Amino acid sequence: MNNSLELNRNRIAGAFLEYCKRLSGGHPVCTVKIKRKQVILGELSTDAVCRCLKDCFEAQCNKEYGQASSIELLTSTYSGMLSKDNSKLTQEGIEFMADIMSNAVEIALTHPKNNSLGLEMY
DSSP, X not given: OOXXXXXXXXXXXXXXXXXXXXXXXXXXXXEEEETTEEEEEESOOHHHHHHHIIIIIIHHHHHHHOHHHHHHXXXXXXXXXXXXXXXXXXXXXXXXXXXXXXXXXXXXXXXXXXXXXXXXXX
């Protein structure tokens, strides 16, 4: 796997957790809406967010475009999600991560016994 891709994935996960903490008074939680119902993801970790990116987005890109082409696409997509100093998500990054987390929750709710994403849902 491309080191730049992994580094950006980790930076995005960290920036997303910081964004969630700012919104929730210091707690790593995220709220998403699924079919008009609110689902709260509690105690998010960098590892869980990285798994969501890998399993919900990167796997789909690899499947659709092939591994070689998807690396270039993923690198380009991920680099546009972070601020210049890589410390915060851009508005595009925030929207993208909201979609990724919603998708992850839908997957986890569809297969609750096989929740390999590491999400704690309430």
